[in-house]
Amino acid sequence: MTLPVDPTIAPPGTRTFHDAGGIPADRWHADQTGETLVPTHCCFCGVQCGMYLRVNQAGKVFGVEPRNHDINRMRLCPKGINAYQQVNHPDRLTAPLIRRYRDKPFQECTWDEALDFTVAEIRRIQEVYGADAFGMLGGASLSTEKTYLVGKFARVALRTRHIDYNGRLCMVSAAGANKLAFGIDRAGNPFSDILLSDCVLIAGSNVGECFPVMTQYIWGARDRGAKLIVVDPRETPVARTADLHVPLKPGTDSAFFNAVLHVIVRDGLTDEKYLADHTTGWDAVKAAVENYPPDRAAGICGVGVEQIEQVAHWFAGAERAMAWHARGVEHHSQGVENCLSIINLCVATGNIGRPGAGYGTLTGQGNGQGGREHGQKSDLLPGGRSITDPEHRREICHIWGIPEDELPLAGTSMMEMVHQMRRREIRGLIATCNNPFVSLPNHHVVKEGYDTLEFHVQLDFFLSETAANAHVVLPVTVWAEDEGVMANAEARVVKHNKAQDPPPGVRTDTWILCELARRLGTGDKFAFSTSRDVFEELRIASAGTVNDYYGITYERLEETGGIAWPCPTTEHPGTPRLFEDGRTYHPDGKIHLQAVAWHPPIDPYDETYPLSLTTGRTVAHYLSGNQTRRLGALVEQTPRPWVEVHPSHGFSNGQPVRVVTRRGSAVYPALVLESIRPDTVFVPYHWPSPTAANILTIDALDPRSKIPEYKVCAARIEAATTLDEVPAPPTGPGRVAYPETQVSRTDPRPPTAPQGLGTAERDWSPP
Amino acid sequence: MMGRTIFIDPGRCIGCQACVSACRECDSHRGKSMIHLDYPDEGRSVASLPTVCMHCSDPVAPCAEVCPADAIQVTPDGVVQQADTTRCIGCANCVNACPFGVPKIDLAAKLQMKCDLCYDRTSHGLAPMCATVCPTGALFYGTLEELRTERPGVEVADSFTFGDTVVHTGVAMVVPADKVRWPVPGGLPVIEVNGVDVR
Numbered sequence: 001m002t003l004p005v006d007p008t009i010a011p012p013g014t015r016t017f018h019d020a021g022g023i024p025a026d027r028w029h030a031d032q033t034g035e036t037l038v039p040t041h042c043c044f045c046g047v048q049c050g051m052y053l054r055v056n057q058a059g060k061v062f063g064v065e066p067r068n069h070d071i072n073r074m075r076l077c078p079k080g081i082n083a084y085q086q087v088n089h090p091d092r093l094t095a096p097l098i099r100r101y102r103d104k105p106f107q108e109c110t111w112d113e114a115l116d117f118t119v120a121e122i123r124r125i126q127e128v129y130g131a132d133a134f135g136m137l138g139g140a141s142l143s144t145e146k147t148y149l150v151g152k153f154a155r156v157a158l159r160t161r162h163i164d165y166n167g168r169l170c171m172v173s174a175a176g177a178n179k180l181a182f183g184i185d186r187a188g189n190p191f192s193d194i195l196l197s198d199c200v201l202i203a204g205s206n207v208g209e210c211f212p213v214m215t216q217y218i219w220g221a222r223d224r225g226a227k228l229i230v231v232d233p234r235e236t237p238v239a240r241t242a243d244l245h246v247p248l249k250p251g252t253d254s255a256f257f258n259a260v261l262h263v264i265v266r267d268g269l270t271d272e273k274y275l276a277d278h279t280t281g282w283d284a285v286k287a288a289v290e291n292y293p294p295d296r297a298a299g300i301c302g303v304g305v306e307q308i309e310q311v312a313h314w315f316a317g318a319e320r321a322m323a324w325h326a327r328g329v330e331h332h333s334q335g336v337e338n339c340l341s342i343i344n345l346c347v348a349t350g351n352i353g354r355p356g357a358g359y360g361t362l363t364g365q366g367n368g369q370g371g372r373e374h375g376q377k378s379d380l381l382p383g384g385r386s387i388t389d390p391e392h393r394r395e396i397c398h399i400w401g402i403p404e405d406e407l408p409l410a411g412t413s414m415m416e417m418v419h420q421m422r423r424r425e426i427r428g429l430i431a432t433c434n435n436p437f438v439s440l441p442n443h444h445v446v447k448e449g450y451d452t453l454e455f456h457v458q459l460d461f462f463l464s465e466t467a468a469n470a471h472v473v474l475p476v477t478v479w480a481e482d483e484g485v486m487a488n489a490e491a492r493v494v495k496h497n498k499a500q501d502p503p504p505g506v507r508t509d510t511w512i513l514c515e516l517a518r519r520l521g522t523g524d525k526f527a528f529s530t531s532r533d534v535f536e537e538l539r540i541a542s543a544g545t546v547n548d549y550y551g552i553t554y555e556r557l558e559e560t561g562g563i564a565w566p567c568p569t570t571e572h573p574g575t576p577r578l579f580e581d582g583r584t585y586h587p588d589g590k591i592h593l594q595a596v597a598w599h600p601p602i603d604p605y606d607e608t609y610p611l612s613l614t615t616g617r618t619v620a621h622y623l624s625g626n627q628t629r630r631l632g633a634l635v636e637q638t639p640r641p642w643v644e645v646h647p648s649h650g651f652s653n654g655q656p657v658r659v660v661t662r663r664g665s666a667v668y669p670a671l672v673l674e675s676i677r678p679d680t681v682f683v684p685y686h687w688p689s690p691t692a693a694n695i696l697t698i699d700a701l702d703p704r705s706k707i708p709e710y711k712v713c714a715a716r717i718e719a720a721t722t723l724d725e726v727p728a729p730p731t732g733p734g735r736v737a738y739p740e741t742q743v744s745r746t747d748p749r750p751p752t753a754p755q756g757l758g759t760a761e762r763d764w765s766p767p
Numbered sequence: 768m769m770g771r772t773i774f775i776d777p778g779r780c781i782g783c784q785a786c787v788s789a790c791r792e793c794d795s796h797r798g799k800s801m802i803h804l805d806y807p808d809e810g811r812s813v814a815s816l817p818t819v820c821m822h823c824s825d826p827v828a829p830c831a832e833v834c835p836a837d838a839i840q841v842t843p844d845g846v847v848q849q850a851d852t853t854r855c856i857g858c859a860n861c862v863n864a865c866p867f868g869v870p871k872i873d874l875a876a877k878l879q880m881k882c883d884l885c886y887d888r889t890s891h892g893l894a895p896m897c898a899t900v901c902p903t904g905a906l907f908y909g910t911l912e913e914l915r916t917e918r919p920g921v922e923v924a925d926s927f928t929f930g931d932t933v934v935h936t937g938v939a940m941v942v943p944a945d946k947v948r949w950p951v952p953g954g955l956p957v958i959e960v961n962g963v964d965v966r
Contacts, residue, residue, distance in 0.1 A: 755813065
């Protein structure tokens, strides 16, 4: 049976909806007239929910209205609902900040002053220490145009090999596994395929909190009778009602999935015809999983044998099964292998490339997918090309109009660059769209690396903890002040529209990079005045590659609501579902299965550090919190971090508990919950030092993807007397974080549940 | 229950509080959320429960019955409106009378605030804000037939017992049909359930 991909397949509960976009706003809004609704998408996670921004007669964004876009069908999570409040937020940076030395305060300055100083420092450092002594770091919340520009700026204007981005902390393990197995780096199926599935396996993804709007697709499947399996050390909101929750010990994922495949092989549930026709390497995989009988894996993973057997029988027994995973399996020193062990499971049961059957990876950042495709990764060039492939280098040099010997070689990963900063191999840094002082592991090492930099310029719209440590800070637009495209977790390219002009003094990242390039003498390669100009070059630079955007235009995106790449021509409908013809993007068209052997996490357990510390998100906050820790409703919902502990440790709720690892310690209020494994503690990572979870985490990296092992390190917990306080978000000189948004930040209590404080636990009256 | 109404399904709720934030965006009470979101199984699970006004139909609107200023009106379609600001004296009688603990008093304004099912939206064919954004469908807006089409076999309750009193409501809750026959026990200490002593 083949079912067509119908982008209009709607999750249940939404089929009769119509949104306010069809109704003149002044016909139904109680006290606003003359407003306009600008269709766009959320700035936050990889689901990329559609939304309208409400714009008043003065041209200012002042609210949000649900939008009936096929991704989300009007659904929004609390982050998306409050996102608009960033746009005209009092904490916005509106002038460049400058200082010669880190111990001096910032001063506001003109754009010429800031850019002249930046260019002078780039020249000084590169002339004395070589081009590679100046590094660049991008981010995957930028539009794809801007990520393309970041990669091009580093290679063409700075001519440095040291360029990487914060997707290195997010998606790279999945990317590595996808490339190895399929020769293409994206999810195989659209979200709407979940509605058609008979068994949905969610591995290492707190879907209910990190991708809340995806939950409607899962319920849509369950209402048809599909089984839901959730593999997670914590009983998260989506795990709570799952048909089966497997609370495995952190860092044991590949042992678990190998054992599941062991049972499937043992019981003759594999799809041998599919394996014979479409794969290479199956014999090696079969031999590898032979070493993971359920009783052995049950011991490693701390789960019951019957759970392993049950997952195997449900997944292999379903006519159409799907697996979706996220950082829970990817943030490991064997992150790539964990993803491969899940791919093996899907492939061995023939669950690839069919409606309701397939494999997907949930990108954490809004442009986690698009941000890794077009050249801001240390080893990649636009169109997913390899910087080490001579043919790929030749193609890009031709498009960029530069001699081949001027194109730098592959650089290093984000965490490796920090170590190079410490060793003074990298002495200057330009960075945009990241906040490593909160997001990188082993914070003390990160701080040391950045403090060693001779010159550091950071672009941001709020003064992040990292920007507050820089020499120059350049104020940039928020997502609602520029247009551009993003690719969501389905590899569907969607368009963000401009809803208002930026405040005076604020520039786009595009303008800044082009202006810096001009001052560095390569302005002719950066003659872009708008995002559209960049997108047109990106279309050409990706044409003919696996990541083909050539057929995608702004006009088509506005007409269709989104197109999944590859899309080679302007008549092509896009490719929502991969591998329908049974062929992958490897030259032989086969799935290259990879055998996986489990190894323990890098940080060893001993008597001093007997517990597993795992980190993650909570629903009200996003990544490093530089945005969400300034939005009053979200601060009120979840004012501070906590440590989640099992009641067996004897702590009482709210008691100060010190979490100690080999790298540092921090004190949090205890949230005592039966829904976490007794041998595991959890700390959410959105807050800065001294309450940063990343003071505690280990900077061990996956050897292939170079992703840090955020999801497991050895720890102990002990009673403490006073809590570490949550600092206010940094602000420009002479300012404090907008007080009305920070009222509850000093609340010493843990939340009522991991999702936040219940409304009864909050002071309802405004301050 | 009303023909087109909200159905609350705590089983699906992920406790994300999108409803709480969305309610705050409503133009008629911008900045203030009227939704209650509780984590009722604190310390044991991450379970969560959203509460909107149940729009009691029999006895009709206890909040309105006790209002000394006659400020709380019930529209012909069964929606219990928020207290009329020109009449409300902020006395909180309604807060004390409500069996579900729904109304709030804005102490600064000395006015009652309560869910009116987004009358400004529903009168234009839109769903209430909370049920529009709810990522899981834990808050569903529509008719019982529409709910049953999408969730085969779903059972709902629109009557709740509080001691000797049974309250019938305009808003309904999804209940586990195999465990509890409605009326559903309400907020007082549970002594008996459907005639069975459960002490």
